[in-house]
Amino acid sequence: MDTTTLNALSEPNRLQIVELLREGPLTVGEISERLQIRQPQVSKHLRVLSNAGIVRVHANANRRIYQLRPEPFIQLNAWLESYRRIWEERFDSLDDYLKEMQEKQEK
């Protein structure tokens, strides 16, 4: 797992943008209006999201239409899979660890 995706999503305004785009593609102006964020900031955040591959642009005349790319989410999901055992496991692995430590100490 590389950190660029997580980093891009960790900024509150950018996360808001992503959550908004979840509903469908939008122009910069629409995002700016809906989220009450000044246009330049929106553009900047979209650039970060774009560089991280989270978003793609489609030029339509004057407007730039932004939409989510599926890849990073698929990737994130795959990464999360490797943690699934952590919350599916019944037993508390801490007990095991403590026993291990005790054994080492007895040697």
Next chain:
Amino acid sequence: MDTTTLNALSEPNRLQIVELLREGPLTVGEISERLQIRQPQVSKHLRVLSNAGIVRVHANANRRIYQLRPEPFIQLNAWLESYRRIWEERFDSLDDYLKEMQEKQEK
């Protein structure tokens, strides 16, 4: 989705720590040694992870044993679920958007 989990995970060293703890609980010293990060930095990162609820501590004499908490991962997974349609949908919603815009213009 709140941003503290993502923020905590977005730092490379912290992500490494989390990935290491995926295999099981560890003490500060073990983490420090395995990842070749100085102990104070490890403690600092663990504090951030702890504040974010990603990690829990268990005091054992001198040592502090850290282990992952499942909640944030479950939460993250639930959040990702809401994006699942994005990559499962066959049709490109961009086309829809462009048609909408065209219709608006014709009014």
Next chain:
DNA sequence: TTGGAATATTCCCGTAAAGGAATATTGAGA
């Protein structure tokens, strides 16, 4: 009860990054 091991905390410094304001760029239509 004192010393040492394990861990946490503090202070300082440098850098990255976000917001504000102004400005540049691009495209369509009159």
Next chain:
DNA sequence: TCTCAATATTCCTTTACGGGAATATTCCAA
């Protein structure tokens, strides 16, 4: 071609944060 609307970029300032080094804290064992 000129202008306006939409968007991107730049410059500046401020703040947050990570690393290094030193120090404080806590606990066990001798």
